[in-house]
Structure formats: C-alpha cells, structure tokens
Amino acid sequence: MTTALQPPLPSRPVLRLRLAPRGGLPRSTDGAWWPRSYDLLVELPHLLAGLPREWGHITSVTVNGAVWSAAPGRMLVSNQVVRLHRALAANAPDTIVLLAPGRGRWDLVVVPPDTTEDAAEPLMTAAADDAGEG
Template identity: 75%
Template sequence: MTTALQPPLPSHPLLRLRLAPRSGIPRRLDGAWWPRSYELLEELPRLLAGLPQAWGHINSVTVNGATWSTTPGRMLAFNQVVRLRRTTAASAPHTVCLLASGQGRWDLLVVPPDTPMDAAEPLMAAAAGDDA
C-alpha cells in the first residue's frame, strides 16, 4: 500500500494592517492596510479575518472601482455575505470603507501593493496616528 504525500499548505503571509487606537475623537482614517495585490477576492478575506472582534461582522465594503480588480456585488467570507460596492469618488482613491450594521464605519488608507517597505511604513504609521 502506498501513501501519497500531501504538499505542505502554502503559508499565508502576515496581514499588513495598522489601526489607530480607540478614542472618542472622530478620525478621518482609522488606520492603514497594505494589501499584497489588487485582487479583492483574495485580499479582503485576510483583512476581514484580521480585524478586531469589537468591530463586529463587516457586512459592506466599499472600494475604489478604478483601483481594484473586477468584483461581484457580493462575496461569502467566513460563512457570511459581504456586500461589495465600487465607487469612483475622487475624494477617496486610496481608501476602503468597512461597515458593520449597528457597530460603525471604519475607513482605512490602502497603501498600494507595490509600494516599497521604506515608503509604506511611514504612510501606515501616519494613518494610524502613531507617527509622533
């Protein structure tokens, strides 16, 4: 009897996310996300998995339509439906908006995937408010 060896599962790269500390003061940005590509169906589940549980279930995500790959209107993530919306608003070309019913709204700066680390780190720090 022979046994086929299974190749090891590919390791999932660490989520590149930096969030602003919680406070009662409204912020324009709640942090920064540095995805590895513009393939939303690949990147979004990693982002959603890495968010604080206190944010609740994200049920709607709005991205810049000109930046991200073509996406369906909805996707299944962690056995729950997430509505995907595309905007072409010039006011938010590099952001993603996350909504959780009854919990709130969070806006994250999206650092372009091809940004070098030495340029991405300061952007992420500034968006999270820890650039002091």
C-alpha cells in the same frame, strides 16, 4: 533507506494592517491596510479575518473602482455575505470603507500593493496616528 522531506505547508501571509488607537476624538481614518494585490476576492478575506472582534461582522465594503479588479456585487467570507461596492470617489481614492450594522463604519487608507516597505511604513504610521485632522 532515504526519507523524502515534506515541503513546508504554505503559510498565510502576515496581514499588513495598522489600526489607530481607540479614542473619543473623531478621526478621518481608522488606520491603514497594505494588501499584496488589487484582487479583492483574494485580499478581502485576509483583511476581514484580521479585524478586531469588537468591529463585528462587516457586511458592506466600498473600494475605489478605478484601481481594484472587477468583483461580483457580493461574496461569501467565513460563511457570511459581504456586499461589495465600487465607487469613483475623487476625495478618497485610496481608501476602503467597512460597514458593520449597529457597530460602525471604518475607513482605512489603502497603501498600494507595489509600494516598497520603506515607503509603506511612513504611510501606515501616518494613517494610524491621524488625530482627526483632515
């Protein structure tokens, strides 16, 4: 008798996110996110699921419309509606802005998905270590 081996269950990829330490100083960024693609419908649920609980429910997300694939004006994430905005901000082309009513706004540097690990590491470290200079 032979036993068929079950294929491994697909695992959820590790969220590539580095957040700045909490502090009282104003910051230009709150950390960095390194998505695996520019498909917002695939990437955003993973990002939102990995955020700190104290950030609350993110209801609005703004991304650079020139680089992210087209997406509807809103999407359902964990049974919550999230409004999606596409901007062409020349001053912050590589950021994602997250808003939670009554909780705050968080700006994350977006490391391009095709960045190598060696190149991404210093970008993520710099964004998380930013001391408000910018």
